[in-house]
Amino acid sequence: MSAPVAAPAAPATPVVEIRDLATVFGTGAQAFSVHEHLNLTVQRGELLSLVGGSGTGKTVLLRHILGLTEPTRGTVTVLGRPARELGGDGASSRVGMLFQHGALFTAFSVLDNVAFALYELRTLPRALAQEVAMVKLRMVGLKPEHALRMPADLSGGMIKRVALARALVMDPPLLLLDEPTAGLDPNGSDEFCDLLRELHATLGLTVIMVTHDLDTLYALSTKVAVLAEKHVIAHAPAVEVAQLEHPFVEHFFRGQRGLRAMAPAPTAPTRAEES
Numbered sequence: 001m002s003a004p005v006a007a008p009a010a011p012a013t014p015v016v017e018i019r020d021l022a023t024v025f026g027t028g029a030q031a032f033s034v035h036e037h038l039n040l041t042v043q044r045g046e047l048l049s050l051v052g053g054s055g056t057g058k059t060v061l062l063r064h065i066l067g068l069t070e071p072t073r074g075t076v077t078v079l080g081r082p083a084r085e086l087g088g089d090g091a092s093s094r095v096g097m098l099f100q101h102g103a104l105f106t107a108f109s110v111l112d113n114v115a116f117a118l119y120e121l122r123t124l125p126r127a128l129a130q131e132v133a134m135v136k137l138r139m140v141g142l143k144p145e146h147a148l149r150m151p152a153d154l155s156g157g158m159i160k161r162v163a164l165a166r167a168l169v170m171d172p173p174l175l176l177l178d179e180p181t182a183g184l185d186p187n188g189s190d191e192f193c194d195l196l197r198e199l200h201a202t203l204g205l206t207v208i209m210v211t212h213d214l215d216t217l218y219a220l221s222t223k224v225a226v227l228a229e230k231h232v233i234a235h236a237p238a239v240e241v242a243q244l245e246h247p248f249v250e251h252f253f254r255g256q257r258g259l260r261a262m263a264p265a266p267t268a269p270t271r272a273e274e275s
């Protein structure tokens, strides 16, 4: 009797699948296109850095994935369903987003900012929603005593952490980060990278991160996608993308900043060098 033949494993559903997407803003003579024939597939567990010049449509693309906006043409599928079905307060149970400009509610405490999406859902009593929010605050390295502070009383790094806790409040499998380390000093940026790496690993998240910061990109990415000429021109590990012959890639990865980010970290100066 012959041995049973194992059925071939079904290909895993990508977490994000974008097909032939186009985005046009304005009408008539004012119309201008941001994306054309853009394709991108993000597999489960990837931590994808999305890079491209300013104004190339990175934030617009994240908003399409979040279901906040719809492209002019093409499809955006998230976990097998059209992104537009996600609806969009930015904290759905499928996609969490850390917005480019922090965007905490200034009139709400830290705790209420994190619990906000749960209050809106009205499926949990308020006290339970706050307990969930406390767990998320601990998860991003904040202490219980930070919970009642107002956003204006927080450091830049703490604001990012609160925004991250808010994005994760409903345990989404997909996290979108728009410039998560922008505005942080090198120390704050390193700490935030460590936190993101840990959460990506322990929560099994799929992450799409827009960044201009090469240190962050090299520290975290499993892959890099380059947005140029209105579509994704490359999607590969950072070391491969960095070798491409393309003006943006050359400037971004092989300019002064790029070479610094790729170089091994300098060793601590000795006393003689310091004096």
Ligand SMILES: Nc1ncnc2c1ncn2[C@@H]1O[C@H](COP(=O)(O)OP(=O)(O)OP(=O)(O)O)[C@@H](O)[C@H]1O
Binding pocket: 025, 026, 034, 052, 053, 054, 055, 056, 057, 058, 059, 060, 061, 100
């Ligand atoms: N709602 C909108 N209506 C009209 N134009 C828009 C709208 N949203 C974005 N744009 C335009 O689309 C283009 C892409 O914007 P987007 O914010 O995605 O750029 P970006 O790649 O995120 O840039 P940056 O790196 O500076 O954040 C810009 O020219 C912007 O002005």
Ligand SMILES: [Mg+2]
Binding pocket: 058, 059, 060, 100, 178
């Ligand atoms: Mg942007």
